[in-house]
Amino acid sequence: MKIEVVGDQAVWLPTDVSEADAERLLVDPNYCIQDKEDGIHVLAARTERGVSTRNRKGEPHSVPQGLTQVLMGLPVGSMLDGERLHEGGYVVFDILYWDGRDWREESYANRLGEVYRVCSVMQSTWIRPIASAFSENAKRDFLLDRREQMKEGVIFKDMRAPYRPGRPVEGGTLRRLKFTKRMSVILFRRQGDTKASFDMLAFDGKPLPSLIGTVSAQQFFTDLLPGQARVGEVEYLYGTPNRKLVQPRLVRPNPWREDKSFEECTLDQVIVGGRFASNGSDRR
Secondary structure, eight states: OOOOOOSSOOSBOOEEOOHHHHHHHHHOTTEEEEEOOSEEEEEEEEETTEEEEEETTSOBOOOOHHHHHHHTTSOSSEEEEEEEETTSOEEEEEEEEETTEEOTTSOHHHHHHHHHHHHHHHOOTTEEEOOEEOSHHHHHHHHHHHHHTTOSEEEEEETTOOOOOBOOSSOOSEEEEESSEEEEEEEEOOTTOOSOEEEEEEBSSSSSOEEEEEEEOGGGGGGSOTTOEEEEEEEESEEOTTOOEESOEEOSSOOBOTTOOGGGOBGGGOOBOGGGGGGTTOOO
16 A cells, blocks of 8 residues: 655644634543644554655655654554654544554544554554543643643544644634744854844845844854754744834754745734734734
């Protein structure tokens, strides 16, 4: 069975959900809640040629040798969907194929059950299943716990949903609630910079990107040469009405997003808030 995945949206992707809509999903028994892991979305397949690991665009993505060795233990004709953590591990949250069987049309409830079975059988410290909660009380406790831990956010998934690669324009069966505002930006190191900071740039429908502020580069300063640009991830407190980021910082431990292009760094990611929210300016 051929299980190669290609295209610019090879994986099931979430749409953002508001706090109000998240409340509805907490009550809805058809939705579970899960961690939003901080890493790189990776499809891991075991083929007759060996192990194939690809990012969310379907492009080749290298993983640590230890993880590759574990994935070699999968049956040929298997593909897992998960997050490759920056420290090297792999969190599995879905399964597309197992031992030649196509699971994509199965409900997510069935696929998640298979994920837990597979991870239990593999018994490796490199791989673990995604943490989940299902009842309303358990979901509320899960959400509160993740907020207290200062996690990036949570994911709500429709337990009835099949696997559908891509991201809907709005809504959908996979929803993301972010606790901290985060966006992908173009990071540029200026010529002659003496402050160890990067310019942050984003597109707004014009040929050239707009400057939306600067961010301290700290230990990542030498990752760029003077005059060089690269896509990175930043967190920020809120955006101003003229789309400048307040209190931005590079995401740790690794801000670089090799799986995103400059064109994906857009100003519509900026969420206006803080002292500007009271006058009705809390908008994208």
